[in-house]
Amino acid sequence: MEKKPLTGAAILFVLGIFIGKKCCFHPLVFATGVLLVGILGAALLTRDSRKLIVYALIILAGALAVSLRTFPIHPNDxxxxxxxxxxxxxxxxxxxxxxxxxxxxxxxxxxxxxxxxxxxxxxxxxxxxxxxxxxxxxxxxxxxxxxxxxxxxxxxxxxxxxxxxxxxxxxxxxxxxxxxxxxxxxxxxxxxxxxxxxxPPSMFSIYRASQLFRKWASKKLLQGLLPESGAAYSASPPHSDEPIATDVQVAYSILALGLGWKATISGETKDSYMKSGTMHLFAISGIHIGIIATICIATLRIIGFSRSITAAVAILLIWFYTSAVQFPASAVRAATMTTIVLFGWIIKRPSNLLNSLGASALLILAIDPLQLFQLGFQLSFGVMLALCVVSPMWGWVPRKILPPDPWIPYSLQKPAQKILRRSISWILTSLVTSFGAWMGSAPLIAQYFSLCTPITIIANIPMVPLAGLALAAIMASLCFAEISPPLSELFNWSAWLWMWMMDRLSHWFANLPLGHFYVKPPSTFIMLYWYLLLCVIGLGLWKNKRLIVFIACVGVGLLIGALVHQIRAISRCEITALPLSGGRAIVCTGPGFGKGMLIDCGNIRAAQSAVTKYLHCKGINSISTLVLSTGLINQVGGAPVIITNFKPIYVITNFATFQSHPYRQMIQEIQRLVKDLPQTSIKAPSNLKIDPWNVIHPNKGIRFTRAADNTLVLTGGFFDTRILIIPEIGEKLAETLASKGNEVLSANVLFLGTPKIPHHILENLLAEIRPETIIVMDSIYPVSLQTPPELHELLAKHSRQLYFTSRNGAITLEISRGGYKIRTATPTTLHKHRFSQIHTLPSEDPDTEYSN
The missing domain is CATH 2.40.50.140 (Nucleic acid-binding proteins)
Known part of the structure; x- marks a missing residue:
């Protein structure tokens, strides 16, 4: 720590920011603490005591900095x-x-x-x-x-x-x-x-100049690649239903790589780069700044400029580029970090990357402490921290695998041997660096995107050099744009070639088996343990005999917390109702559901976006069962998408034969998909059972004319909590269910589709069910599919707790041995005793709990 004082100070400052953000005290509280601790430090004479005082001052300074940014002090806030x-x-x-x-x-x-x-x-x-x-x-x-x-x-x-x-x-x-x-x-x-x-903005403002530069640069970079490039300028490609041609998309990707316009990349291209773990290449960050600085330094040193002049020009150039792309936070962080390293080079101070990293973090967080909670900041410094740790630990690998020959001087080796040795050494060094970067970013990618991409360790080896070549071509094109347009156009085509190769490689890496998969976001305990381990190794704290015991205790505590969290997670069942536009979906996970069960999935658009994203967020890559409870296409039309993406083992359809032409087409598409998936079978419920659910409607041989009356109705018991699911409810269905009596229908929690039946029929059904909690699965859009307000009073009369997915968002029922707990996406709940005047009550905690 003493050899890297700024790194230790940055860690303490970060700790203070977390404390200040969590406590939400008035800045005067922390300012008073700084003053009192400072006075105490001045009164103490021992060196060890003063060191502790300095640590406390840094922590309080971080808390004060974030409270000044977040607490509404001024009356005009x-x-x-x-x-x-x-x-x-x-x-x-x-x-x-x-x-x-x-x-x-x-x-x-x-x-x-x-x-x-x-x-x-x-x-x-x-x-x-x-x-x-x-x-x-x-x-x-x-x-x-x-x-x-x-x-x-x-x-x-x-x-x-x-x-x-x-x-x-x-x-x-x-x-x-x-x-x-x-x-x-x-x-x-x-x-x-x-x-x-x-x-209007001043004609001489830096943002005005940046805007003009971007317009000019986009025009020149597309010169020769697109027919209309001479006149067209837009921050994003044309919005239309027609797919963009591959050649055109590659040309737009050049703008994304060089100018940071990620909006110009199509959704399919973004998906490939995300799954291959190389989306970071399009963020104006350390790679861009590093390549520009390297090109500048190499060129000026070859010409013969001194070390100081070379570093000063490189600093000016990288800040010019940062201003040209309008100061994105990632570029500012990278430019600041590079500036500190180059400044140490100017004053001929021995460089220490970890100390420079701490200085950069301190400077950035002192100016804007809220950057600590941004993904870009966490990725930048997490990756750099891991590189500082992994490179010294594994840097011996290339030297161990390719030891120099002690009997043959390097100058006497054959050219082929030199080229082979350098190539293998470069590949091994790149592999170690890529592994270190993945170590630093993997927990954050899993936390924010529920995605794990081990393929990125290999993918970065060819992708980063290709990105460097494309950036070099982009810079050369801009340099010669006014001097020699034909040469500039040649560099544009060079950049297009490298970008085309990057697109092809990213698509290939993204589709490799086990190259990427989705995971549950890691717990806070795992995140803290991971980065604590990196800090301990990077700072050499394991050598400090006084600290190692404390750090070991903290590490063991975090591991125990992670273990308890995991045991609680796998020992409970979760049933989640998702609100969709015009439909709904129910996701079941936990003991008894295998890899997971999905009941209905909405239409194609909902299945592609909302349902797929939620399943990925839960770390689900495949499901055991897909249940299609009804023949309404707006509730089950996205089934082909779910089968393609999640490859369920069983696809359960309804007993009834529905006459809807779109539904029949969907069933034919499912049958075609199942032929290509040997592990998947499509069938109706056997023996009126879909493990772990029992089917109580419809019975074999009983058919109604309306699709809503033929809906599969499921019931089941989990840890002494009974659940009843009625996805769609029609008049005949409600009458048939009510005739079955309380012994069959009794449930603690009722999942109910939008009830649009006569009030007296619904009241008779609810009297037989006697639910404690009702979760109404109505749609957000269109408004006509939301529960009518006149039914709120009736539903509240027959339940202790009432929720609507159209108002509360996704509603999760957590079932354990101690009872069940309701968790909503938005912090609003509807309570029975408040329905004399129908309204929504805000709640500080969206979780409400009930024990049987």
Whole structure:
């Protein structure tokens, strides 16, 4: 630690940020603590005591820094000016970043534009205005004017509200992402006509220059690759239902690699790079900055410039590039880290990568402590920390495998031997480096994306050099763009060739067996243990006899916590109802369900996006059973997608024969898919049982005319908790079930489809079931498929707890020996005793528990 003081200080500062974020105290509390500890340190004379005081001061400084950023101190703070309820306002502020168009691969509505706005003033609908400060995310339906650029002062009218929580776990958590950037509100704007430019940006601002450079660079980089490249400019490719040609997509990928426009990459291409673990190549980060600095240093040193001048020019060049791509956080981190290393090179100070890493982290977090909670920051420093640990540990591998010949001097070796030795040494060194990078990023990728990509260890060996060649060609093209256009176009085609090879390789690596698979996000205990181990090895703390006992105790405690967490996870059943547009899906995991059971899956779009993402979030790569409970295509139409992606062992269909033509087509498609999957079989329930469920409707030989009346109704008992699932409910179905009596229908928890039947029939059915908890699986969109308000009172009368997936999002029922617990995606619940006036009550804890 003493040889790497800045690394130790950075770790203590990070600990302070965590404490400050968790405690949420007023900054005066931490400022008082800093003052008192400082006075105490001045009064103490012993060296060891002062060292402890310094440690405490660094921790308190980190807590103070984050509390100053997150606590609403000023009366004009946006959180003190507006409430958490949606309100119509006009906002005057400064555009913070270039407006972007998110990927619309699964988007049914028209494209929207989003950007960040620094708020200066708010005008309420009543006409009252008030000064305010803070950042808001502005989401506009449609495409706004290209004249709206960073540092432009605008007036925007829309609805100011808090970002929504994700309705389905595993999908993008916008609220959490924005909070990590200090953004707590979003402004929803109905159209581009609600924007008004109050003052255009200065002609000499750095953002204006950056915008002009990007327009010029995009035009020059596409020169010769696209016919319309001379006139076209857009931050994203054309939005249409037609697939983009491969050649065109590769050309757009050049913009993504060189200028950081990841919106130009198609969804299929992104998926390939994600699964091969090489998506990091498109983030303007250490690879880009390192390649630019290497090219600059090598060129200037060959010319004959001194060490100091070379490093100074390299620093200027990398910051010019960072400003040209409009200061993305990943580029700023990489540029800061490289600047510190090059500055040490200028002053001829012995370099220590781990110490430089700590200095970079301290500087970045002192300016913006919230970056600690951003994935980019965690990946950057996690990977660099692992490289600092793994490279010294495994750097001997190339030397051990290829030891020098002691009897033949290197100068006398044959050229073929030299080339072979250098090639093998480069491959082994790259393999060790790639393994170290994977060690640092694997837990974070698993945490945020539920994805494990061991293939990235091999994939990075060819992909990183190809990316370097493509970047070098991009830089050369821009350098010769005005001097020699034909030569610039030649470099464009060179960049296209390297990008095409990268696309082909990423697709090939992504489809290799066991190259990638989905995992459950690791627990906090595992994450802490993993990076504690890296820090102990990297800092050499295992050599400190006084600390090693304490660290060992902490490590054992974390392992015990991880073990307890895992035992609790595998000993309980979970049944989750997912809200889908026009449909629903029920996911069952835990003892008795094998790899997992899926009951219905929504339509094709829902199965591709929401259901697949949720199953991947749970670490499910294949399922044991897919149950198609009904003949309604909006509830089961996505079955072919689920069979293709998750290869279930059993596909259970209904007894009834449905006359729907789309349903019959879907069954034919399933039968065609099953022929190519020898482990998969399609059949109806045998002996009225789908393990571990019992089928109580329909009985063999009984058919109704309406599809909703022929729905499979399932019941089962888990740890003394009885569950009843009625996915769809029709009038005849409700009457038939009610006639079976309480002995068959009795259940603690009832999963019920949208009830659109006469009230007296529904009341008779509920009187026989006598549920403690009712979970209504109604749809979010369209609104016509939500539960009618007049049924709320009736449902509440027959239950102690009532939930709606349209309001509460995904609802998970956790069943264990001690009872069951309801967990909702959004922190709102509906309670029976509140239904004299129907409304939703916010709850600080979305979890409610009931023990049998």
């Amino acid at each position: 946006l959180r003190n000016v507006v409430t958490n309820t949606p309100i119509l306002v006009s906002v005057i502020g400064i555009v913070h970043e270039t407006p972007i168009i998110p990927d619309s691969q699964f988007q049914t509505r028209p494209p929207y534009t989003s950007t960040l706005l620094h708020v200066k003033k708010i005008i309420f609908d009543s006409g009252e205005s008030r000064n305010a400060y803070g950042k808001v995310l502005v989401k506009t339906s449609g495409l706004i004017s290209q004249n709206i650029t960073p540092k432009c002062i605008v007036k925007v009218q829309g609805v100011l509200t808090q970002p929504d929580n994700p309705l389905i776990p595993g999908t993008f958590d916008l609220r959490r992402h924005l909070e990590s950037r200090g953004v707590y509100y979003e402004l929803r704007v109905p159209g581009p006509n609600c924007w008004e430019i109050v003052q």
